[in-house]
Amino acid sequence: MLVLEGLRKEYKNLTAVDEISFSVEPGKIFGLLGPNGAGKTTTIRMILNIIKPSSGTITYNGEIINHAFDKLTGYLPEERGLYKKSKVIDIIVYFGQLKGLSKIEAISNAQLWLKKLEIEDLKERKSGELSKGNQQKIQFIIATLHNPEVLILDEPFTGFDPVNQQLIKNIIVSLAQQGKIIILSTHQMDTAEKLCKQIFLINKGKEVLSGSIAEIKKKYASNTVRIEYENASDKISALPGVVQADVFNNYAEVQLENNIAPEQFLKTIINQISLKGFSIIEPSLNKIFIDEIKKDFDN
């Protein structure tokens, strides 16, 4: 388990990260979310041991991280690029060796990954000749080649077409299933919502929100349901227990009184209108993110 406790990083006139704490369990993808300049990169750099925190600790399986931890981490930075004039296989092997692999291990792992990402035929090419998406695959390989226990991925999906996004998503999920610690930093809230079990929302260096996605959604649930019907649009607002309703031709989004559970409401209305569909509306992570960040900036 990776644990950050009271982590703080100060620069001359700026506190980039201010007393944040969270822990990441193996096997569950962890979302580190926040707007630009919120302190995500600084946090990642501290986890990667690139910079030292001003105060606070980072421990991995109970031990404070040091340079021996370097071998256990893999990192995909947000900005993409490789040594343009060097051969793909050479670049992969170089980074693999720096992470402690032998040359033979690095080459055989590289073959495996190149095959997995369907770019085996590109290994002798110069990286500058590859398409953006393929370069990104190489970078992904660099991050995972040495089979790291802690994998930090900064916006891993941008720049990929939908087919390759799915390919990478599947690989990330299977890595998590293998029991790896995966920290996903992204702006794509729908992706985070689908992949992450836990999230940590950071803004201006401080924690805004954290916890499991299910809990967070419950907390932000507004007791709203969506009903679909035929020829009943004029009756909706008058139904019992409705606080407010956005009514459209064939469906409506209805906010209920706090003491009325959705299933109770369903029982009441089922005989009153010809119902086509019924669902509980959960606030999207995107909406929660925007609302919370806005609130934070207003303060």
Place this chain on the structure above:
Amino acid sequence: MTINELNKIFIVAKWEFLEKVKTKAFILSLIISPLIVMLFAFGPTLLLSHQEEGGTKPIGILDASGKYFLPAYKKISAFTLKNNQPAYIVRNLYNKASSINALKKTADSLTLKNDIDGYIFITSSNDAFKFEYRSPGSSAFKDLSRFERTLNQVRIESEFRKRNADTSLIRITSANVTMNPVKIDKSGKEAKNDFLVTFFSSFMFIMVLMMTILSSGGMLIRSLLEEKSNRLIEILVSSCTAKELLGGKVLGLCLLGLLQVLVWAIISLGLLGNNIIPPEAFNNILPMLVYFVLGFFFYSALFVGVGSVVSTEQEAQMVNSYLSILLIVPVVFIAPVIENPDTVLVKVLSYIPFTTPTIMLIRLNASHVPVSEIFLTFLILIISTAAAVVFSSKIFEIGILSYGKMSNLKEIVKLIKRR
């Protein structure tokens, strides 16, 4: 330093070396740099000696005194080109029927029409003679000195004859004395102390040193810039420490520099074999090599540190040109130091690490430098290189992770102090 650290330094060094060795820039610098050095060193001489091969030149003599034409004609016509063709075809431009002024006009127009390259114009009043070589362009140095010598001989011969002196004396009187400087030292060794030998030897070493530092330093800054702009640097420093990365880069750079020097050494050995470079140029080869290597390490360490602060192409060029100036300044001193190798200023400059390699490379050839002084300057260079490495690694640790505007000197100093 642990085995693990050394291993990482070695991996980085190997990568830097192998990737740069393959670049076009490196291969070009390997070939072009010695060409430039040779051009500087031998160009002027080659130009002078090649003028003769222009072919036979038509020239004229207009002798108003009537005393010089015949003997001068004989002697000038005797000069030959390498292929045994006559070097000059000489025309007599004198004619009793015309006035000197008219003849001069005709001769001038002949020259301007390119019928002749130029002409020797001799006038006399009383017993004083005046000689001119009149031609449309600036005259070739070699031609002028030949004509001067010839006419001097003719004049001396005619004076001797006038006085009925023994003409065999002429050869004796016209032979000149040349002073050969010989450098001696306590051990009783003697060496030809030729300004040109000293100049070439020191100059070649200094030029090669400069080119090596500039080309590999420039490559280093560009590659750091690439790593910074695509954030590869972050993957690198999450895999090894900044010190290991710096160590690997400096080591790779030095290997690259040494390879360059090796190739150039082989080239110059080839030239030595062909007597193009005088063997005296390599009299002090061992200490010279040490100065070379230490100087290279010192400047490379500085380059890495300063280079890490750069985050755009423009800044890279700026930093590069500052460092180049720093390198070029000592070159200004080459000629004065050769002439006066033992002044106080020169001694002071030999103890400043920025100028130590250059100045000592000259002094070694120009005068006898005490062994104690050689070792003292070695020590100064070693200590300054160590200091440069410490200084650079501090800047490096901060510099490689800063992407914004280049920090100014004040900020860098503050950052270093704070750590």
